[in-house]
Amino acid sequence: MHRSEGVTRRRIVASGLAAGAALAAGGAVVGRRPDQEGAPGAASAVDRGRLPRVIRPGRQHEWDAHLGRDVAGNRLPPRHQRLLLCALANEPTPERAWQAEAALRRVERAVPLGHHGLLLTVAWGPSWFGRIGVASPVPVAVALHDAELPRLDDPVCVLHLGSDDERLLERVERALFRGGTLLRAGGSSDRSGPTDLCGLLRVTERRTGFVGAGLPERHRAGVVGLPQDQPLPTGTPMFMGFQSGLKRNQATEDDVTIASGRWAGGTTMHVSSIALALDSWYRSLDDRDRVRRMFAADTTPAKVRRSPRGIDHPADVDVAKVADQQSVVGHAQAAAAARRDGRPVILRRDFDSADGGAARVHFVSLSRSIEDFVATRRAMDARPAVGHGAVGVHVNNGITEWMTVEARANLLVPPRRERICPALPGWSG
Ligand code: HEM
Numbered sequence: 001m002h003r004s005e006g007v008t009r010r011r012i013v014a015s016g017l018a019a020g021a022a023l024a025a026g027g028a029v030v031g032r033r034p035d036q037e038g039a040p041g042a043a044s045a046v047d048r049g050r051l052p053r054v055i056r057p058g059r060q061h062e063w064d065a066h067l068g069r070d071v072a073g074n075r076l077p078p079r080h081q082r083l084l085l086c087a088l089a090n091e092p093t094p095e096r097a098w099q100a101e102a103a104l105r106r107v108e109r110a111v112p113l114g115h116h117g118l119l120l121t122v123a124w125g126p127s128w129f130g131r132i133g134v135a136s137p138v139p140v141a142v143a144l145h146d147a148e149l150p151r152l153d154d155p156v157c158v159l160h161l162g163s164d165d166e167r168l169l170e171r172v173e174r175a176l177f178r179g180g181t182l183l184r185a186g187g188s189s190d191r192s193g194p195t196d197l198c199g200l201l202r203v204t205e206r207r208t209g210f211v212g213a214g215l216p217e218r219h220r221a222g223v224v225g226l227p228q229d230q231p232l233p234t235g236t237p238m239f240m241g242f243q244s245g246l247k248r249n250q251a252t253e254d255d256v257t258i259a260s261g262r263w264a265g266g267t268t269m270h271v272s273s274i275a276l277a278l279d280s281w282y283r284s285l286d287d288r289d290r291v292r293r294m295f296a297a298d299t300t301p302a303k304v305r306r307s308p309r310g311i312d313h314p315a316d317v318d319v320a321k322v323a324d325q326q327s328v329v330g331h332a333q334a335a336a337a338a339r340r341d342g343r344p345v346i347l348r349r350d351f352d353s354a355d356g357g358a359a360r361v362h363f364v365s366l367s368r369s370i371e372d373f374v375a376t377r378r379a380m381d382a383r384p385a386v387g388h389g390a391v392g393v394h395v396n397n398g399i400t401e402w403m404t405v406e407a408r409a410n411l412l413v414p415p416r417r418e419r420i421c422p423a424l425p426g427w428s429g
Pocket of ligand 1: 238240243245248249294310311312313332333337339343361363376378380399403
């Protein structure tokens with residue numbers, strides 16, 4: 001049966017140690033056979049009891065049905081988001097994995113699923129798989145352009161949290177890592193056990209941010225990389241002045257789901273941190289110039305307004321020819337060269353940030369394989385166009401002139417039943 005239905009995960013006969021007590025206490029107490037004491041990672045013959053019952057989709061990345069929508073039917077990302085990059089706090093054992101899964105479920109019992117409540121995915125990097133001696137389903141990230149020098153991160157685990165309610169998000173993070181408690185609907189606290197992951201994970205880096213009408217302007221003052229003498233376009237959801245993630249320009253969740261094999265039902269995730277320097281974006285370009293660079297060289301602000309669900313850029317575009325004729329290549333136009341069967345192959349879940357007092361995008365991209373992300377990122381660079389017309393590596397070439405990639409990481413988002421310690425011996429299965 002499926003774990004998200006809240007059934008007992010593993011009911012192996014206990015060797016007389018505390019099993020009855022564990023069940024009586026709602027499963028929060030974990031027994032160990034004396035001969036396994038101190039045998040990290042070993043298959044554990046204990047009754048771990050019942051995991052708290054909570055109903056969630058089998059695919060962790062299944063957020064779309066739980067997001068808000070605008071009038072055009074585009075999904076609206078959670079207005080506040082966090083990425084918590086984690087290292088192991090302790091040796092991973094089946095017991096600690098059990099406790100972490102139970103803690104996540106208690107959090108999910110306290111906070112409803114959805115953009116008003118909480119959206120959460122847990123992803124694992126190559127270093128995790130290396131640690132448990134299992135071949136990593138994703139490669140360690142590499143630089144994707146001669147002209148970039150990103151830090152190549154390989155965190156054991158990354159939690160991606162989203163909510164429209166910033167205070168709720170803060171409370172969830174505190175419950176997970178900083179000793180906070182969460183009240184359930186109705187005001188009672190969950191007495192079945194702890195809601196923190198501290199026995200397994202510790203946070204090494206927090207990336208925080210937002211996306212949605214008005215939020216970029218609210219964060220503009222004093223932030224490096226943003227114009228200080230003029231407001232951002234009224235109601236813009238992102239620092240660069242446009243709405244992103246339009247329906248026609250996104251892969252679907254089905255598109256990015258791993259279809260078969262060991263990790264079927266999961267997806268892969270690329271996480272990068274991109275610094276923005278937008279003074280000249282706003283000072284030197286007018287609306288038309290910005291639209292040409294963001295969308296396509298022959299696009300106008302009026303056409304963008306008439307296409308609220310996005311523009312279907314052709315995948316077979318000859319960017320060198322566009323550069324010869326228009327002296328500019330558009331960002332979405334170039335990235336569209338990676339489309340398959342008429343659709344993009346990555347699902348973007350990025351958000352803006354003012355972390356450290358500087359404007360940035362925390363770019364989160366889901367795809368069936370990391371190769372799909374890499375192909376899209378390379379397409380975005382429009383290499384064949386460089387040297388044609390006035391197009392250079394960073395000049396008149398989409399939005400590359402205004403962004404610097406500072407960090408990259410690749411991760412696996414396992415299906416929900418393995419969202420904690422995937423493939424850990426004695427735990428997965
Ligand atoms: C500074 C960061 C970025 C901003 C502000 C940005 C913004 C946008 C906007 C406004 C669009 C068109 C509308 C829409 O999304 O629906 C778009 C399209 C797109 N962007 Fe970005 N983008 C950024 C970085 C990236 C990166 C790093 C990638 C990775 C390859 C990427 C891949 C794409 C793709 C695949 C499309 C759709 C292309 C298609 O329609 O086939 N973007 N982006």
